[in-house]
Amino acid sequence: xxxxxxxxxxxxxxxxxxxxxxxxxxxxxxxxxxxxxxxxxxxxxxxxxxxxxxxxxxxxxxxxxxxxxxxxxxxxxxxxxxxxxxxxxxxxxxxxxxxxxxxxxxxxxxxxxxxxxxxxxxxxxxxxxxxxxxxxxxxxxxxxxxxxxxxxxxxxxxxxxxxxxxxxxxxxxxxxxxxxxxxxxxxxxxxxxxxxxxxxxxxxxxxxxxxxxxxxxxxxxxxxxxxxxxxxxxxxxxxxxxxxxxxxxxxxxxxxxxxxxxxxxxxxxxxxxxx
DNA sequence: AATGAGCGA
Numbered sequence: 001x002x003x004x005x006x007x008x009x010x011x012x013x014x015x016x017x018x019x020x021x022x023x024x025x026x027x028x029x030x031x032x033x034x035x036x037x038x039x040x041x042x043x044x045x046x047x048x049x050x051x052x053x054x055x056x057x058x059x060x061x062x063x064x065x066x067x068x069x070x071x072x073x074x075x076x077x078x079x080x081x082x083x084x085x086x087x088x089x090x091x092x093x094x095x096x097x098x099x100x101x102x103x104x105x106x107x108x109x110x111x112x113x114x115x116x117x118x119x120x121x122x123x124x125x126x127x128x129x130x131x132x133x134x135x136x137x138x139x140x141x142x143x144x145x146x147x148x149x150x151x152x153x154x155x156x157x158x159x160x161x162x163x164x165x166x167x168x169x170x171x172x173x174x175x176x177x178x179x180x181x182x183x184x185x186x187x188x189x190x191x192x193x194x195x196x197x198x199x200x201x202x203x204x205x206x207x208x209x210x211x212x213x214x215x216x217x218x219x220x221x222x223x224x225x226x227x228x229x230x231x232x233x234x235x236x237x238x239x240x241x242x243x244x245x246x247x248x249x250x251x252x253x254x255x256x257x258x259x260x261x262x263x264x265x266x267x268x269x270x271x272x273x274x275x
Numbered sequence: 276a277a278t279g280a281g282c283g284a
Contacts, residue, residue, distance in 0.1 A: 197278060226279055237277060271278050 025053060034075065192241060194221075194248045195270040199237035201225065202261035207238070213260065214240045218247025239270050 025044040032039040043056045081087075198210065210223040225238035242248040248269075256267040 195279095199277065222279095224279055226277085235277075235279095237279090239279060275280060 032078075034079075067229070136260060155204050176237075194242040194274065196243045196248050196252055196267055197237065197239055197270040198255075199266045200263050201234060201236050201238060201265070202263050203234050203236070205234060205238075210238055210240055214242075214251050217242070217251040217254070219243040 023030050028041060028043045030039065030041045040057065045054050045056055119166065196214075198214075205225065207223045207225050211220060212226065214220060214223065219242070220239040220240060221243055222239065224240070226235040227233065228235055240248075240251070242251070255265055258265045258267075
C-alpha cells in the first residue's frame with residue numbers, strides 16, 4: 001500500500017524498462033487548448049547522447065475538437081482559477097484512486113472454520129464438504145456421482161408423480177428413507193423430464209422468443225438456445241422445459257411443423273442430457 | 276443436420 005501511494009501503476013508500467021529514469025524528470029505540463037485551439041505542452045526529456053536534460057515545448061493547434069465538440073463557453077471555463085482539491089494537486093492523478101479498504105476473502109475449509117471436521121478423512125481441500133445423500137457420509141463425491149446410485153432408492157420426486165400421502169413425511173416405516181415432499185420453490189427447476197427439443201430455429205431466435213412461443217402452453221422452467229461458444233451465435237436448436245408434462249405434449253403437438261421466422265420448427269421430446 | 280450449462284445439500 002505504501003509503495004502504491006508513491007508510485008502509481010501507470011508509471012510503474014512505463015518505467016519497467018531498465019535504465020529509464022524519465023520518472024525522475026518534471027512531469028508533462030499541458031496548457032490549453034485556448035479559444036483559438038492552441039495547445040502547449042512542456043516536457044522534459046533525458047538526452048542519452050549529451051547526458052543532459054532537455055526541455056521540449058510543443059505548440060499544436062487543435063482544430064476539430066475545439067470547433068465541433070467543445071463550446072466556446074467550455075473553453076472559457078478552462079481558464080478559471082482552480083479551486084478545492086484541484087487547486088493544489090494534479091487532478092488527473094487523482095482520477096484513479098487507491099482504495100485502502102481491507103477486503104476479507106473467505107476460503108472453503110479455511111483453517112479453524114467450522115467446516116473443518118477432524119472426523120472427516122482429509123482428501124482434497126473442499127472435498128470433505130461433499131455429502132452424498134446415498135452413502136450418507138461426507139466424502140469425495142456428490143449424490144449425482146455416487147457409485148452406488150443404482151442400488152439407491154428413487155430419490156427425486158417428480159412433479160407429475162408426487163409422493164403418495166402414505167409415503168409422505170408422516171407414517172414412516174422403520175429404517176426406510178422417505179424423501180421429504182419437495183417444496184413448491186424446488187419443484188420449479190427440479191425436473192428435467194418435461195423438456196422438449198426445438199430445432200430449425202432461425203439464427204436470431206433467442207431464449208426470450210422461445211419463452212414467448214412456448215409459454216402460452218403452460219409455465220416453463222427453462223428456455224435455452226444452444227450457442228456456439230466461440231462466436232456466441234445460435235446453433236439453431238434449443239430446449240424448453242415445462243413444469244407439467246401435459247403442457248409439453250400440447251406444445252409438441254401444436255408447434256412441431258409450425259412455421260416460425262419463415263422456418264418450419266421441429267419440436268420433439270428431448271433426450272435426457274448426457275452426464 | 277444437430278441433444279444444453281453450471282451449480283451444490
